[in-house]
Amino acid sequence: MPSIRNVAAPYWAEFIGTLVLTVVGLGVTAQNLTSTTTSKTEALNSSLAWGLAVTLGIWTSEHVSGGHINPAVTLSRALFSGFPATRVLCYLASQTLGAFTGALLVWVNFGSALGDLPKGKGVHPAAFAFITAGDTWTGLVGEATAAFIFVLAVFAITDNTSSAKNIAPLAVGLAFTAASLGVSSPLGLAVNPARDLGPRIFAALAYGLDVFAEGSFYFWVPLAGPIVGGAAGAFVYEWLVRRDAEYHALEEGAAH
Incomplete structure (x- = not known):
């Protein structure tokens, strides 16, 4: 009979993998925000850093939980590749808590420098080390497009x-870096609902609840966009690419 530790292992792995992802990715975001020398290279170093963050997070958790570290991936797996529905909520909670804890660690490291940023009206500028924001429609299209490319690549690669x-x-x-460079860098997109929600909850505690009202309540965009785009990417791979590939493989086998 499995122990509690055995049952909890995949959820701990998702928590830790998402924590690693968030510490690396948000750490670079915080550096960009507090530095005066990275403006010309911000899009490139941010995309590379988040790609490396995804790699490290997956390496940390893959052998235990499958290395989802992204609710859009978890939900797409549940919809199209047989991931157990009974695990979905615990995976999503673990990912969000991991991202929240990662944001806390970034704040411990950069909190002083972030606190020195000049404050104007509205949300404290330090909050933008943790949250995404922008035009609602542009952001929604960008989130969905980047997640479509990313999740399609995840299904193909695995x-x-x-x-x-x-x-x-x-x-x-590398797929995440490519999607970020091609779609999300200028907009500061999340492509991962946990990456925005967990840090946004932390930012609300640290800098005020206005982080949820920022950008005409933009907070729902990085939640909905990646889920819709990711599901579309998974559908395209599973129902159009993989099934067609299996058919042609069978045809080639029969020919031989």
């Missing part, structure tokens, strides 16, 4: 027949 399966964490990280 397919049992994929040549990239053996280096999946690195390949998935």
Whole structure:
């Protein structure tokens, strides 16, 4: 009979993997926000850093939980590749708590420098080290598009027949960097609901509840956009790409 530790292991792995992801990614975001020398390279170093953060987070958790570290991936797996529905809520909670704790660690490291940022009206500028914000429609399209590309790549890379399966964490990280460079960098998108919600809750505690009202209540955009885009990416791979590939593989086998 499995022990509590055995049952909890996948959720701890998702918590720790998302924590690693968030510490690395938000750490670079905080550096960009407090530095006066990175403005010309911000989009590039942010995209590379978040890609590496994804790689490290997956390497940390993959062998125990599958290395989702992203609610959009978890929900897409549940919808299209047989991930147990009974685990979904605990995965989402673990990912969000991991991102919240990662934000706390980033604040411990950068809190003093962030606190020195000049404050104007509205949300404290330090909060933008933790949250995303922008135009609602542009952000929603960007989140959905980036998540579509990213989750499509995740499903392709982790397919049992994929040549990239053996280096999946690195390949998935590169896919995130590619999606970020192509779509999200200028907009500061999340492409991961936990990456925004967990740190946003922390920012609300640290800097005020206005972080939820920022940008005409923009907070729902990085929650809905990646889930919709990720599900679309998973659908395209599972129902259009993989099934067609299986058909052609069978045809080639029969020909031989």
